[in-house]
Amino acid sequence: MVERVSDFKMPEKVVTKLLKDALPDNVVVSRDAKNAACRSASIFILQLSIAAAEKAQDSKRRTLDNQDIIKAVTDLGxxxxxxxxxxxxxxxxxxxxxxxxxxxxxxxxxxxxxxxxFETPELTDQQPEQYSQEMDQSDELENSQEYDQSQDLSGDEDDPLHIDE
CATH class of the missing domain: 1.20.5 (Single alpha-helices involved in coiled-coils or other helix-helix interfaces)
Structure with a gap:
C-alpha cells in the first residue's frame, strides 16, 4: 500500500491520452496542466480506493467489487x-x-x-474388395512358406543344427 500520496503517481502517458480523448482536437495541453492532471487523478484514485476499501471492510471482505466502487463514488459526492x-x-x-x-x-x-x-479414413466401396484380395494373397504366401519349411524339416545332414532322431 502507498505510504504517502507523493509515492503514487498516475503514468503521464495514460493521463495525456485521457486528456486528448476528452478535449477537442484544437486544444493544446501545457506540461504544467498535464502534471496537475496526473497529480489530481492520483489523489482521486487514492481517495476512491480508501473509501471503497472501507465499504468492503464493512461487509467483512478483503476484495473490492463494483458495488464498493459505486458506493464510494456516491459517498465522495x-x-x-x-x-x-x-x-x-x-x-x-x-x-x-x-x-x-x-x-x-x-x-x-x-x-x-x-x-x-488421428481418425481413420472411411472405407470406399472398392476398399473392402481390395482388403479381401490382400488377405487371400497373404494366406497363400503363408501356406507356401509353411510348405517350404516342412521340406526344410526333412533334414539336411550338412546342417550343423540338424539332429538325428
Missing part, C-alpha cells in the same frame, strides 16, 4: 456518475462472457481438428 459506472460494469461483464465463449469455441475447434488427424 459524485453520485451522478453511479449509473454510468453500473452500465460500464454490466458491459464489461458481457464482454468478458463473450470473450470467454469465443475462447471456448476456439479451443473446441482446435481440439476437433487435432482429433481429426
Amino acid at each position: 459524485l453520485g451522478e456518475y453511479a449509473p454510468q459506472l453500473v452500465r460500464f460494469g454490466a458491459q464489461r461483464k458481457r464482454n468478458a462472457k463473450r470473450k470467454e465463449s469465443t475462447l471456448m469455441k476456439s479451443k473446441a475447434k482446435k481440439n476437433t481438428e487435432e482429433l481429426e488427424q
Whole structure:
C-alpha cells in the first residue's frame, strides 16, 4: 500500500491520452496542466480506493467489487456518475462472457481438428474388395512358406543344427 500520496503517481502517458480523448482536437495541453492532471487523478484514485476499501471492510471482505466502487463514488459526492459506472460494469461483464465463449469455441475447434488427424479414413466401396484380395494373397504366401519349411524339416545332414532322431 502507498505510504504517502507523493509515492503514487498516475503514468503521464495514460493521463495525456485521457486528456486528448476528452478535449477537442484544437486544444493544446501545457506540461504544467498535464502534471496537475496526473497529480489530481492520483489523489482521486487514492481517495476512491480508501473509501471503497472501507465499504468492503464493512461487509467483512478483503476484495473490492463494483458495488464498493459505486458506493464510494456516491459517498465522495459524485453520485451522478453511479449509473454510468453500473452500465460500464454490466458491459464489461458481457464482454468478458463473450470473450470467454469465443475462447471456448476456439479451443473446441482446435481440439476437433487435432482429433481429426488421428481418425481413420472411411472405407470406399472398392476398399473392402481390395482388403479381401490382400488377405487371400497373404494366406497363400503363408501356406507356401509353411510348405517350404516342412521340406526344410526333412533334414539336411550338412546342417550343423540338424539332429538325428
